[in-house]
Amino acid sequence: MTTAGDGPWLDDAAGRLVRPYTISNGRTRPTAALDLLSQVRATGSTPLGPLGPEHAQALGLCRSAVPVAEVAAHLRLPAAVTKVLLSDLVDCGALTTKPPAHHHNPTDRSLLEAVLDGLRRQL
Incomplete structure (x- = not known):
């Protein structure tokens, strides 16, 4: 287990020791429309x-356009x-x-084929 000064509070067996609802201050609904x-x-x-460390990490990941899921x-x-x-x-x-470009029709065949191609490249 790491200490508070060593990085994120993680326990190898239990995972994150800070509960997700504490990171969002108990909020469950975003103010912006995001999927x-x-x-x-x-x-x-x-x-x-002031923003929390998770905010800073998220901001660092978004230097280029990135999906919310990523x-x-x-x-x-x-x-x-x-x-x-x-x-x-x-x-x-x-x-x-x-x-997303296909937000009007998330079951669009071209979108699903692109996702499948991307998954195949990852495997």
């Missing part, structure tokens, strides 16, 4: 006010918590958001 395929990107503006995976947080963190950054002007 898992929404693209978020850093604006370069410095956020006003940010959640890198942060190892539930998508709902990640959406709240990202919406905080959108609200303070540190991130911009763009709906």
Whole structure:
């Protein structure tokens, strides 16, 4: 187990020792309209006010446009918590958001084929 000064509070057997709802201050709904395929990107503006370490990590991941699902995976947080963190950054002007190109029809065949191709390349 690591100590507070060594990095994130993780226990090899138990995982993260800080519960997700404490990271989002108990909030469960984001203020910005985000779904898992929404693209978020850093604006370069410095956020006003204090932000938690997870906010800083998320902002660092968004130097280029990245989907919300990918940010959640890198942060190892539930998508709902990640959406709240990202919406905080959108609200303070540190991130911009763009709906996915296929947001009108998420079952579009070309989208599903692109996802399948991407998954095959990863394997």
